[in-house]
Amino acid sequence: MRSDTIKKGFERAPHRSLLRAVGLKDEDFAKPFIGIANSSVDIIPGHIHLREYGRIAADEIRKAGGVPFEFNTIGVDDGIAMGHPGMLYSLPSRELIADSIETMMNAHCLDALLCMPNCDKIVPGMLMGALRVDVPTVFVSGGPMRAGRRKDGTAIDLSAVFEAVGKRARGQITDEELLEIECTACPGAGSCAGMFTANSMNILCEAMGIALPGNGTAPALTPEREDLVRRAARRVVEIALDERFRMRRIVDEHAVHNAFVVDMAMGGSTNTVLHMLAIAKEANVSFDLRRIDELARRVAHVAKISPSLSTVHLEDVHAAGGVSAVLHEIARRGDVVRTAAVTITGETMGDRIAGARIRNPDVIRPLEQAYSPVGGLAILFGVWLPS
Numbered sequence: 001m002r003s004d005t006i007k008k009g010f011e012r013a014p015h016r017s018l019l020r021a022v023g024l025k026d027e028d029f030a031k032p033f034i035g036i037a038n039s040s041v042d043i044i045p046g047h048i049h050l051r052e053y054g055r056i057a058a059d060e061i062r063k064a065g066g067v068p069f070e071f072n073t074i075g076v077d078d079g080i081a082m083g084h085p086g087m088l089y090s091l092p093s094r095e096l097i098a099d100s101i102e103t104m105m106n107a108h109c110l111d112a113l114l115c116m117p118n119c120d121k122i123v124p125g126m127l128m129g130a131l132r133v134d135v136p137t138v139f140v141s142g143g144p145m146r147a148g149r150r151k152d153g154t155a156i157d158l159s160a161v162f163e164a165v166g167k168r169a170r171g172q173i174t175d176e177e178l179l180e181i182e183c184t185a186c187p188g189a190g191s192c193a194g195m196f197t198a199n200s201m202n203i204l205c206e207a208m209g210i211a212l213p214g215n216g217t218a219p220a221l222t223p224e225r226e227d228l229v230r231r232a233a234r235r236v237v238e239i240a241l242d243e244r245f246r247m248r249r250i251v252d253e254h255a256v257h258n259a260f261v262v263d264m265a266m267g268g269s270t271n272t273v274l275h276m277l278a279i280a281k282e283a284n285v286s287f288d289l290r291r292i293d294e295l296a297r298r299v300a301h302v303a304k305i306s307p308s309l310s311t312v313h314l315e316d317v318h319a320a321g322g323v324s325a326v327l328h329e330i331a332r333r334g335d336v337v338r339t340a341a342v343t344i345t346g347e348t349m350g351d352r353i354a355g356a357r358i359r360n361p362d363v364i365r366p367l368e369q370a371y372s373p374v375g376g377l378a379i380l381f382g383v384w385l386p387s
Contacts, residue, residue, distance in 0.1 A: 001241060002135065003033040005109040024067065032240035034066040035110040037101050037129075039122045041075040046119035046191035046198055049221060050142050053229045057114055057140075060233035066112075066240060071104045073097045078120045079158055079192065094121035094128070094275075098282075101129025111135060112240035113247075114233060118142035118191045123201035124275035127210075127251075131282035136245040138344050139211040140232035141202040143220035144314035145190030147306075150180065157193040159307040161185045190220030193313040194306030200268035201275060206323045207262040208255040209343030210247070213352060217318035235344065245344055251283045254341035258349060260292055261337055262323060264299035264375025265330050267308050273377065289379045296375035298336050302329055302365045308376070312363055320363035324356035332367055 006015045007029045016029065036057055040050035058068040076093045080086070105113060113130055117123040118141045130137045147155040164181045167173045191198035203216030212232055218224045239245040256276065263272050273292060280287040303326055305312050317326075331337040331353065339350030358364045365371065 001032055002111045003109050007033075028067050031065055031067045032111040032237065033108075034061050034068050034236055034240060035105050035108075035113045036061070036068055036070040036116065037073060037104070037113060037126055038070055038116045039073045039075050039097070039118065039126070040116075041077075043080065044075050044077040044119055045145060045186060045189055046077075046142055046220075047075055047122075049189040050116055050118065053116060053140075053142060053226070056226060056229050057116065057233040060230045061114070061237055064234045064237035066237040069108070069110060071100075073100045073122065073125070075122045076120060078197070090121055094125040094278075097122055097125025098128035098132065101126060102132045105129075105133040105135065112236050113137040114236045115139045116142065116229075118202065119198040121197075121275075123198065123205065124279060127201075127205070127275075127279050128282045130247050131251060131279065134246050134248050136236065136239040136242060136344075137210065137247045137250075138232045138236040138239075139205045139215065140229050141191070141205070141211070141215055143190050143218055143222070143225040143228075144199050144202075144216075145193045146187055146219050146315055147193045147313040148184040148187045150184055155311060155313060156181065156185050157306050157313060158185055158196075159194055160310070188221065193315070195266060195268055195308065195314070197269040197271040197275075199314050200263065200266075200272050203262060203266065203268065203323055204259040204272060204276065207258045207327065207349075208251055209258075209341055209349060209352075210250055210255075212345065213324055214318070214322060217314050217322045219315050219318065239344065244342075244346075248283055250342060250344060251279070251285075252341075253285045253287070254338035256280050256283065256285050256287050257295070257338050258327070258341055260287075260295050261299050261330060262326055264296045264377055265301060265326050266303045266305065266317075267301055267376025270377060273379075289381075292377075293379035293381075296378055298333070299330060299375040300333065300367050300370035301372040301374065301376045302326060302367065302370045303363065304371055304376075316360070316363050320360035321356055321358050324353045325358050325364055328353040328356040329358060329364065329367060 038054040061068040205211040341349040
């Protein structure tokens with residue numbers, strides 16, 4: 001075990017003494033040491049519930065025969081940081097999070113890693129840090145927020161509040177109407193209900209095979225999401241000492257390819273390009289802007305989610321079949337999906353999506369009725385002309 005560095009031999013008596021001080025017993029030194037990188041932050045709705053999910057994960061790891069060590073990372077809520085100098089801290093926070101994971105895992109020689117992100121720059125930051133550490137790793141997010149409901153039953157999310165501010169500035173709605181939207185758009189814990197950066201990245205984690213099916217779409221604070229946390233925790237113990245599941249062996253060129261495929265098919269946040277290129281670099285995978293644009297021309301846009309289509313949210317995509325259904329549909333177009341890519345469950349991506357089907361064609365469209373024959377993102381190129 002990697003953790004033998006801090007727990008085996010008479011020279012490590014001081015190390016074991018310190019570990020006993022945090023509760024370890026004789027029998028624990030023969031077990032794998034599992035890091036839980038938890039981004040629980042009270043000011044971020046997508047993370048407010050992660051403290052409890054961390055407790056659940058630690059309990060499952062103990063039951064499965066591992067020793068959990070939970071540590072935290074910082075987090076910036078882009079929605080709260082927006083519109084003032086706080087936004088200057090958002091992207092740099094990604095690097096701090098990556099550094100934190102690299103530092104905690106390597107300083108303490110932990111054997112495997114369970115990452116619990118959810119929002120904004122936190123997901124890619126954890127991905128980058130985990131790739132640097134390169135131990136068996138499982139990702140499980142906190143899940144998307146459910147859509148809010150106005151008095152008339154209209155489904156809304158955070159984007160509706162931003163739009164309402166503009167309407168109020170133009171005198172198109174009253175203060176009372178703005179307040180109603182403000183108070184109903186974000187009903188509780190979870191990453192914002194639309195296809196913003198948080199949910200886009202959590203969906204891409206699923207497409208890369210480093211998370212279990214449902215990671216990108218199962219709503220927060222549901223029995224299904226809690227079960228996902230439990231299964232992810234058990235799985236990280238199962239693979240903790242298995243070299244086949246080291247992070248860089250899962251996140252390879254095929255995984256990055258599949259991430260961009262689902263991104264194009266679902267019209268993900270443009271921030272995914274920024275983050276996935278950084279992730280690819282950490283994984284030593286060559287993937288540039290021209291390749292992204294070429295791929296977009298081969299992937300049909302089969303799902304539109306808020307803010308692209310304000311009536312559809314992640315809970316609807318989950319009910320319609322989720323990420324697996326999207327990939328299964330896109331795979332009908334030749335070799336676009338890399339079905340031989342390996343996932344942290346040990347199955348290939350092809351095996352994972354084989355039984356998936358679209359359950360609501362109004363949410364996930366079949367190829368023949370795609371919103372567009374090309375992907376939801378495109379890269380624009382130009383030539384600089386001196387004045």
